[in-house]
Amino acid sequence: MAQNLIRPPKTKVGEKTFQRIIKTGKRLFARHGYQATSINDIIAKSKVAAGTFYIYFDNKLALYLYLLKEYRHAIRQASSEATRGLKSREEIERAGLKAFIMYVKKEPLAYKVIWESLFIDPKIFQEYYQSFGDSYIFHLRHFVESGEIRNDIDLETLAYILMGISNFVGLQILFREEANET
Incomplete structure (x- = not known):
């Protein structure tokens, strides 16, 4: 970046x-x-x-771009650690969502910094989420090949749906301010 x-x-x-x-x-x-x-x-x-x-x-x-890169790396690391060794896509999604929620609960400023990039330069915001989407698509392909995900599903759309769920459930938790480990 x-x-x-x-x-x-x-x-x-x-x-x-x-x-x-x-x-x-x-x-x-x-x-x-x-x-x-x-x-x-x-x-x-x-x-x-x-x-x-x-x-x-x-x-x-x-400095701002460095912060975005730092957030992206930390979120990916938290998700990677939480999903390491898991086999099914459902297990991976649950563990990844939980890791993301716990991360943003610990780092609530992340949302403000990340989402403001949309107003600084929409390309920065797009690149930020596109990098997550590209990684998601890469991992989803494995589950298409194994038959766990149907091969007629658009993986880019699925990746963005799953990222959207994570983002908005994370916001819901922050709004409630009562995230716990369940």
């Missing part, structure tokens, strides 16, 4: 500073929105010099 706009830290001190900038950016983007959050706001709340921000990020968008 924006790898060339990000320069990872090279030292432990740099890593702490990098993480502080990320944490601050995440909080400010979620609270005030991307447009209303300035680099100066991030710098001030992170307690770093202006030049320090630019050691790691070319601009505010680079």
Whole structure:
């Protein structure tokens, strides 16, 4: 997405500073929105010099894209860990949905940051969900081949239906604020 706009830290001190900038950016983007959050706001709340921000990020968008990439990776990792070793598509869907819900319960700012990308640049939002969809389709093909999913079903549509269920059940849980492990 924006790898060339990000320069990872090279030292432990740099890593702490990098993480502080990320944490601050995440909080400010979620609270005030991307447009209303300035680099100066991030710098001030992170307690770093202006030049320090630019050691790691070319601009505010680079930080935002990094956060999206971080969320995508964390959600996939949570789902992968929860579904490891499961065999049936139903088991995988249940475990993956549960993992997603528990992740967004733990990281409720994820929704705000992810969905705001639609208003920053619709292509960013599309790429974010398309990457999930492509991965979903890849895994669904195995279950078509094994006969667990009918071969006349459009896998892209099925992938987006399943992602939609996860997204909106996750929102329902957040609205209720009472997610538990069941």
